[in-house]
Amino acid sequence: MGINIAIDGPAGAGKSTIAKKVAKELSFIYVDTGAMYRAMALYLLEKGISGDEKISEACHDADISIRYENGEQQVILNGKNVTAFLRKEEVGNMASVSSANPEVRAHLLKLQRNLAAENNVVMDGRDIGTTILPNAEVKIFLTASPQARAKRRFLENQQKGICSDYDQLVAEIAQRDRQDMER
């Protein structure tokens, strides 16, 4: 049985930054659930599968797992290391579409719970403490003001060479918070 730490909270609050630091400090595995959704998207793209019905059928054949080599996260899809392909724009777009499919979410929930049962993990996301690991030993809800989160996004974008408008980022974050709360 693993010890589980769940970090929930809105986008840009610093969940993955904190999760990675905590995992390193405690020698736990940091489970990047977004990377798992991206690996699922890659699987569907490689197989040329689209449309809700076909995705629901095919997603169960994707076995996705996370392991660490020299401190670096490696994502394994059906035995193959796919880490290098996950940050592509088209993979992110497909992840956004396929993550809305309930079968995809149910399948990844199972894989994420298996990882948490077998290892000491730190897992972050919006639904980890509530849906994925409701019995986690430690649950943290991490948030920050829209301004602080927009500043973080702004600096992240700057590092990636993307120029963004700070006021627009604040407005987008506030809008997303409203949508999430109303949902």
Ligand code: C5P
């Ligand atoms: O965080 P990242 O950009 O890698 O996540 C990729 C996509 O996976 C997100 O845009 C979101 O649609 C989905 N996702 C999700 N639930 C999670 C993590 C990611 O639906 N816990």
